[in-house]
Amino acid sequence: MTRPTNDTFLRALLREPVEYTPIWLMRQAGRYLPEYNETRRRAGSFLDLCKTPQLACEATLQPLARFDLDAAILFSDILTVPDAMGLGLYFAEGEGPRFERPLRSEWEIRDLTAPDPNVHLRYVMDAVAEIRRALNHSLPLIGFSGSPWTLACYMVEGGSSADYRLVKTMLYDRPDLLHRILDVTTTAVTDYLNAQIESGVQAVMIFDSWGGALSHAAYREFSLSYMERIVAGLKKSHGGERVPSIVFTKGGGQWLEAIAAIGCDAVGLDWTTDLGEARQRIGHRVALQGNLDPMALFASPQQVAAEACRVLDSFGAGSGHVFNLGHGISQFTPPEHVTALVDAVHSHSRRGSGN
């Protein structure tokens, strides 16, 4: 196996020299693209789209046809793992993800087992293989999973939550039960990401979307330590090529040093952290990914470009930066502003400040 023709993203993650700062966007395949909405209509539902490899491949490729992005990311959902554990994922219209059978009783938690990703998540592995064929070595493909803590939030709450009351009651009152959920989920996520790597993804990212809701002490005990176990259990290379890992805790800026120490190759940052200060804090231990405020894409294309340059300049010269938003792109984003962003990142960083 060889690196893709455009390997700038992989080089930046490994802090090898690059000609410009690579860019991709969290949720780059999604509702802000009319062609995505058309594919989703054809699929019938979001979950059918995720579970049909041909359609997941189609959605994955759509943003690459429009924008000069430097990586593809598997189109899927972070909740496929608990779904494969038997919790029954569904999407209530306008309400976000829900589980038919959230974890509420001790025996349900004791009975939890890690699924075999090559059986219960076969559709994801088939999508990865199909996307790799379609990409034909042009661009790297990113695989991903939710973090154990983030998955546990959904598994216990049964869906999104404003205050995480149920899962945090468990955390403070029955930490043994929460650790049991996290332990099984950690095994499941490790197996899942390794199966994605074997199916062809060339980098992996762990999304810890709700880590920032934890106290400093609880973050280390209930989120970071499990991500550390996953990173330690990941296949470090496939087909002779390194498979870099990215860890992203939204709201984790205060804990950057601790996150950078768990063995991952890169840390994702939301827009609340200054990239230059982050770089000073972590030195050369990891690459950094981020961190434009997704709402900056609602300004004029000229202002979008100016904000992109600010992010590049805050990181400064040298490799080790992957440009991204600080969170998923909003469904209301005008696609032509994304064009302005990608062009600004490439041209400004080629001029020298970004690498």
Added chain:
Amino acid sequence: MTRPTNDTFLRALLREPVEYTPIWLMRQAGRYLPEYNETRRRAGSFLDLCKTPQLACEATLQPLARFDLDAAILFSDILTVPDAMGLGLYFAEGEGPRFERPLRSEWEIRDLTAPDPNVHLRYVMDAVAEIRRALNHSLPLIGFSGSPWTLACYMVEGGSSADYRLVKTMLYDRPDLLHRILDVTTTAVTDYLNAQIESGVQAVMIFDSWGGALSHAAYREFSLSYMERIVAGLKKSHGGERVPSIVFTKGGGQWLEAIAAIGCDAVGLDWTTDLGEARQRIGHRVALQGNLDPMALFASPQQVAAEACRVLDSFGAGSGHVFNLGHGISQFTPPEHVTALVDAVHSHSRRGSGN
């Protein structure tokens, strides 16, 4: 004017010696108390409750009758100022605060003026005076306001927002308009807090509930600089007594050094920041207020006490700590768990670790 009989809270804010760590709770008068719900029913609506000094006084005193708290806080809403500016505050059932006339056009923003608090917010000043009479020098009374940025979020969005899209579009595209809103609101908040001080509040707190949604650079430009102007414009004493100020940016842990430098006496922290590390970072510049996760109150009373001790121990010995939650108390909190919390904070800190 003299200090209240129990002045532990004021002494801690000013880093004077204390016998134990004082405690009060954000939103301590509220829906988790059955007696509050009864008062609210009698008032007719939340806004009528805020606007009727006698009922606001009743609600303010309720938690003090139940719990051995060390401060009272004026019962009111952070959105009284924009309401007095003519935006028409109302509460849609189950939907939170909304404005009838959010700021959407340039001429509305140009026309904005700061209200006279002694005229348009007379009901707040009357409530302060009534509460002071009722407290009869037993406990200090805290006054408060929302921060200009947080108020601007509501004024532009027209209510709560998941992504702050409208106000951030203004921030990135028309910063001049947002600065105009923040400028007028800063004058209004300064006048409002000074009127509260003249009416009898003995400490003031600025709630920057949404500051943590900003990028590091935007936080300084659009939130912190305006809070700095307010703090500089506050009456520093009244009746011969110092009136300490507290600034609380939820999600502002990364910016602690900058917040501690704006001239306030204390900084409020949410639960994501370790108090001991915070103290190391800011030295002796300010007192710290916080920071138990409000969800910890859903554990058993024994666990609640254990978590309270962890917070006290993380601050360590010496004055300068006001115990609080890291955010407002949840409406679902069992009141008897609050009793356990207050008792644990007082008894553990008297034993020496918390002061």
